[in-house]
Amino acid sequence: MNIPTPTSAICPPQCNACGLRKTGAFMPVNAEELKFIEAFRTGTTAVKAGATILHEQKPNGKLFTLYSGWAFRYKTLSDGRRQILNFLLPGDFIGLQQKFADGPMHGIEAVTDTSLCVFPRKRLWELFRNFPNLGYDITWLAAREEGMVDDHLLTAGRRNATERVAMLLMHLFRRLERVGMAEGGLVEFPINQQHIADALGLSLVHTNKTLRRLRHLGLHEIQDGKLRLLNTRALERIADYYDTPPPQVPLL
Amino acid sequence: MNIPTPTSAICPPQCNACGLRKTGAFMPVNAEELKFIEAFRTGTTAVKAGATILHEQKPNGKLFTLYSGWAFRYKTLSDGRRQILNFLLPGDFIGLQQKFADGPMHGIEAVTDTSLCVFPRKRLWELFRNFPNLGYDITWLAAREEGMVDDHLLTAGRRNATERVAMLLMHLFRRLERVGMAEGGLVEFPINQQHIADALGLSLVHTNKTLRRLRHLGLHEIQDGKLRLLNTRALERIADYYDTPPPQVPLL
DNA sequence: CGGACATTTGACAAGCTTCAAGAGAAGTGG
DNA sequence: CCACTTCTCTTGAAGCTTGTCAAATGTCCG
Numbered sequence A, B: 001m002n003i004p005t006p007t008s009a010i011c012p013p014q015c016n017a018c019g020l021r022k023t024g025a026f027m028p029v030n031a032e033e034l035k036f037i038e039a040f041r042t043g044t045t046a047v048k049a050g051a052t053i054l055h056e057q058k059p060n061g062k063l064f065t066l067y068s069g070w071a072f073r074y075k076t077l078s079d080g081r082r083q084i085l086n087f088l089l090p091g092d093f094i095g096l097q098q099k100f101a102d103g104p105m106h107g108i109e110a111v112t113d114t115s116l117c118v119f120p121r122k123r124l125w126e127l128f129r130n131f132p133n134l135g136y137d138i139t140w141l142a143a144r145e146e147g148m149v150d151d152h153l154l155t156a157g158r159r160n161a162t163e164r165v166a167m168l169l170m171h172l173f174r175r176l177e178r179v180g181m182a183e184g185g186l187v188e189f190p191i192n193q194q195h196i197a198d199a200l201g202l203s204l205v206h207t208n209k210t211l212r213r214l215r216h217l218g219l220h221e222i223q224d225g226k227l228r229l230l231n232t233r234a235l236e237r238i239a240d241y242y243d244t245p246p247p248q249v250p251l252l
Numbered sequence C: 001c002g003g004a005c006a007t008t009t010g011a012c013a014a015g016c017t018t019c020a021a022g023a024g025a026a027g028t029g030g
Numbered sequence D: 001c002c003a004c005t006t007c008t009c010t011t012g013a014a015g016c017t018t019g020t021c022a023a024a025t026g027t028c029c030g
Helices: A031-040 A096-100 A121-130 A132-158 A161-178 A193-200 A204-216 A232-239 B031-040 B096-100 B121-130 B132-158 B161-178 B193-200 B204-216 B232-239
Strands: A043-047 A052-054 A062-068 A071-076 A082-088 A107-110 A114-120 A186-188 A220-223 A226-229 B043-047 B052-054 B062-068 B071-076 B082-088 B107-110 B114-120 B186-188 B220-223 B226-229
Touching: A031 A121, A031 A132, A062 A121, A071 A193, A071 B132, A082 A132, A082 A193, A082 B132, A096 A132, A096 B132, A114 A121, A121 A132, A121 B132, A132 A161, A132 A193, A132 B071, A132 B082, A132 B096, A132 B121, A132 B132, A161 A186, A161 A193, A161 A204, A161 A226, A161 A232, A193 A204, A204 A220, B031 B121, B031 B132, B062 B121, B071 B193, B082 B132, B082 B193, B096 B132, B114 B121, B121 B132, B132 B161, B132 B193, B161 B186, B161 B193, B161 B204, B161 B226, B161 B232, B193 B204, B204 B220
Parallel strands: none
Antiparallel strands: A043 A114, A052 A107, A062 A114, A071 A082, A071 A107, A186 A226, A220 A226, B043 B114, B052 B107, B062 B114, B071 B082, B071 B107, B186 B226, B220 B226
């Protein structure tokens, strides 16, 4: 059984000591690739809970791999309405869109204290030229990230409140499980109801009532920053969720 | 002034005769790259209006560039509710996600008669190895596509019906304009109200009433399969839309 | 204890969906 | 050429889901 990765962990100075790679959740890389990744990496950063990793308006020329903690990508309308586009969990590659898009960006904010590896986006081209397989991996990650947003769009556009909440619980649980952060039906769950509301396109009040209803049905429990799923079968049925996250994904 | 690309056009047998490249909307490629693209291409297909380009459940190992016509990516829930994820317009690269994702796919359906270039996804790796800049371009395209879905998620999650409709009109108009398919305020507009409803996460009836309201306000006109924007300023303000599509994008 | 913040609950209003049905356009076959 | 079907657009009415407003409770922390 996997031991949950401590979200407080700091990214080690050497990539070959990387705690994420040891989980078995990621595709192995050869020595040469690992060496390049380490050289590609500018360094590491820690971002405190609630702080901004990437400002919504101005790109900062950096790419990240989230080593530990939770974060989320979001967009806001000018009157303040906020939509969370996706949650970011350990192993996720961050900032690709920024490299390319010109228009309004999305912001990234840390939910918990986070630790990140930093890469200069200027050298991304170098990566594609010298290590085409890593370039391929990055495309893989971009496509996977888009696939998740596709799912969330289906959720926001066509599922009702109950289905949306069930979907989010299953989605996050499965992703955490994949990177070895679940023990039994229990996972760390540092987000609050406002995060959930913003991710699902619901109001805070309605999110609360919906969450409460599912809880009274005995489907889940959220306590002390931990989520326990008590009936995944029922949640999957309600959400019409049958996704299976891939066993191994690339890791930069 | 650009001449609108006829959506009935057939993709020519030689890539150097490609009508899309002549529009100036796409990044130029050198002779060597063009030669590879032509060799990479398996051939061309035509898909009739309403037919399926990519089935929602089974990937078919193909990648496409949409040469002419409109299509859309979509997902459905098991009870039939459908969400359109994005519309596909001439020049768009199709099918990347399929290459990578394992789980439930998205489907692609032609709105009008379409003409497409076909590429074998098996040789994608070859492209990355031999032409890293083309690999880079593909990542660019993946990131751009995700950026669009991000926007649509914000729309479905946080905009009301009026704002959503205004957003969609502006979004599509700007994209069509970019590939030279707009004359003055007029563009081909082959989708019906059900498409709009499915793209925005609204019911057909409410979409109709909202569309009607905007029309009575003198903001737009839809007639004979053509859309005319009469007050882009007002539409932008309503939608809180300030995006500027990039002047040139890669084209495979 | 006081203050900030997340959760919870009730009441009411509003927006959106559903149901139902009619009008108009376009295509089909006798 | 006309009856008939099909499809899209349109409109009205009723009902339900969700949002908004307001306030209470609980918790953590200085």
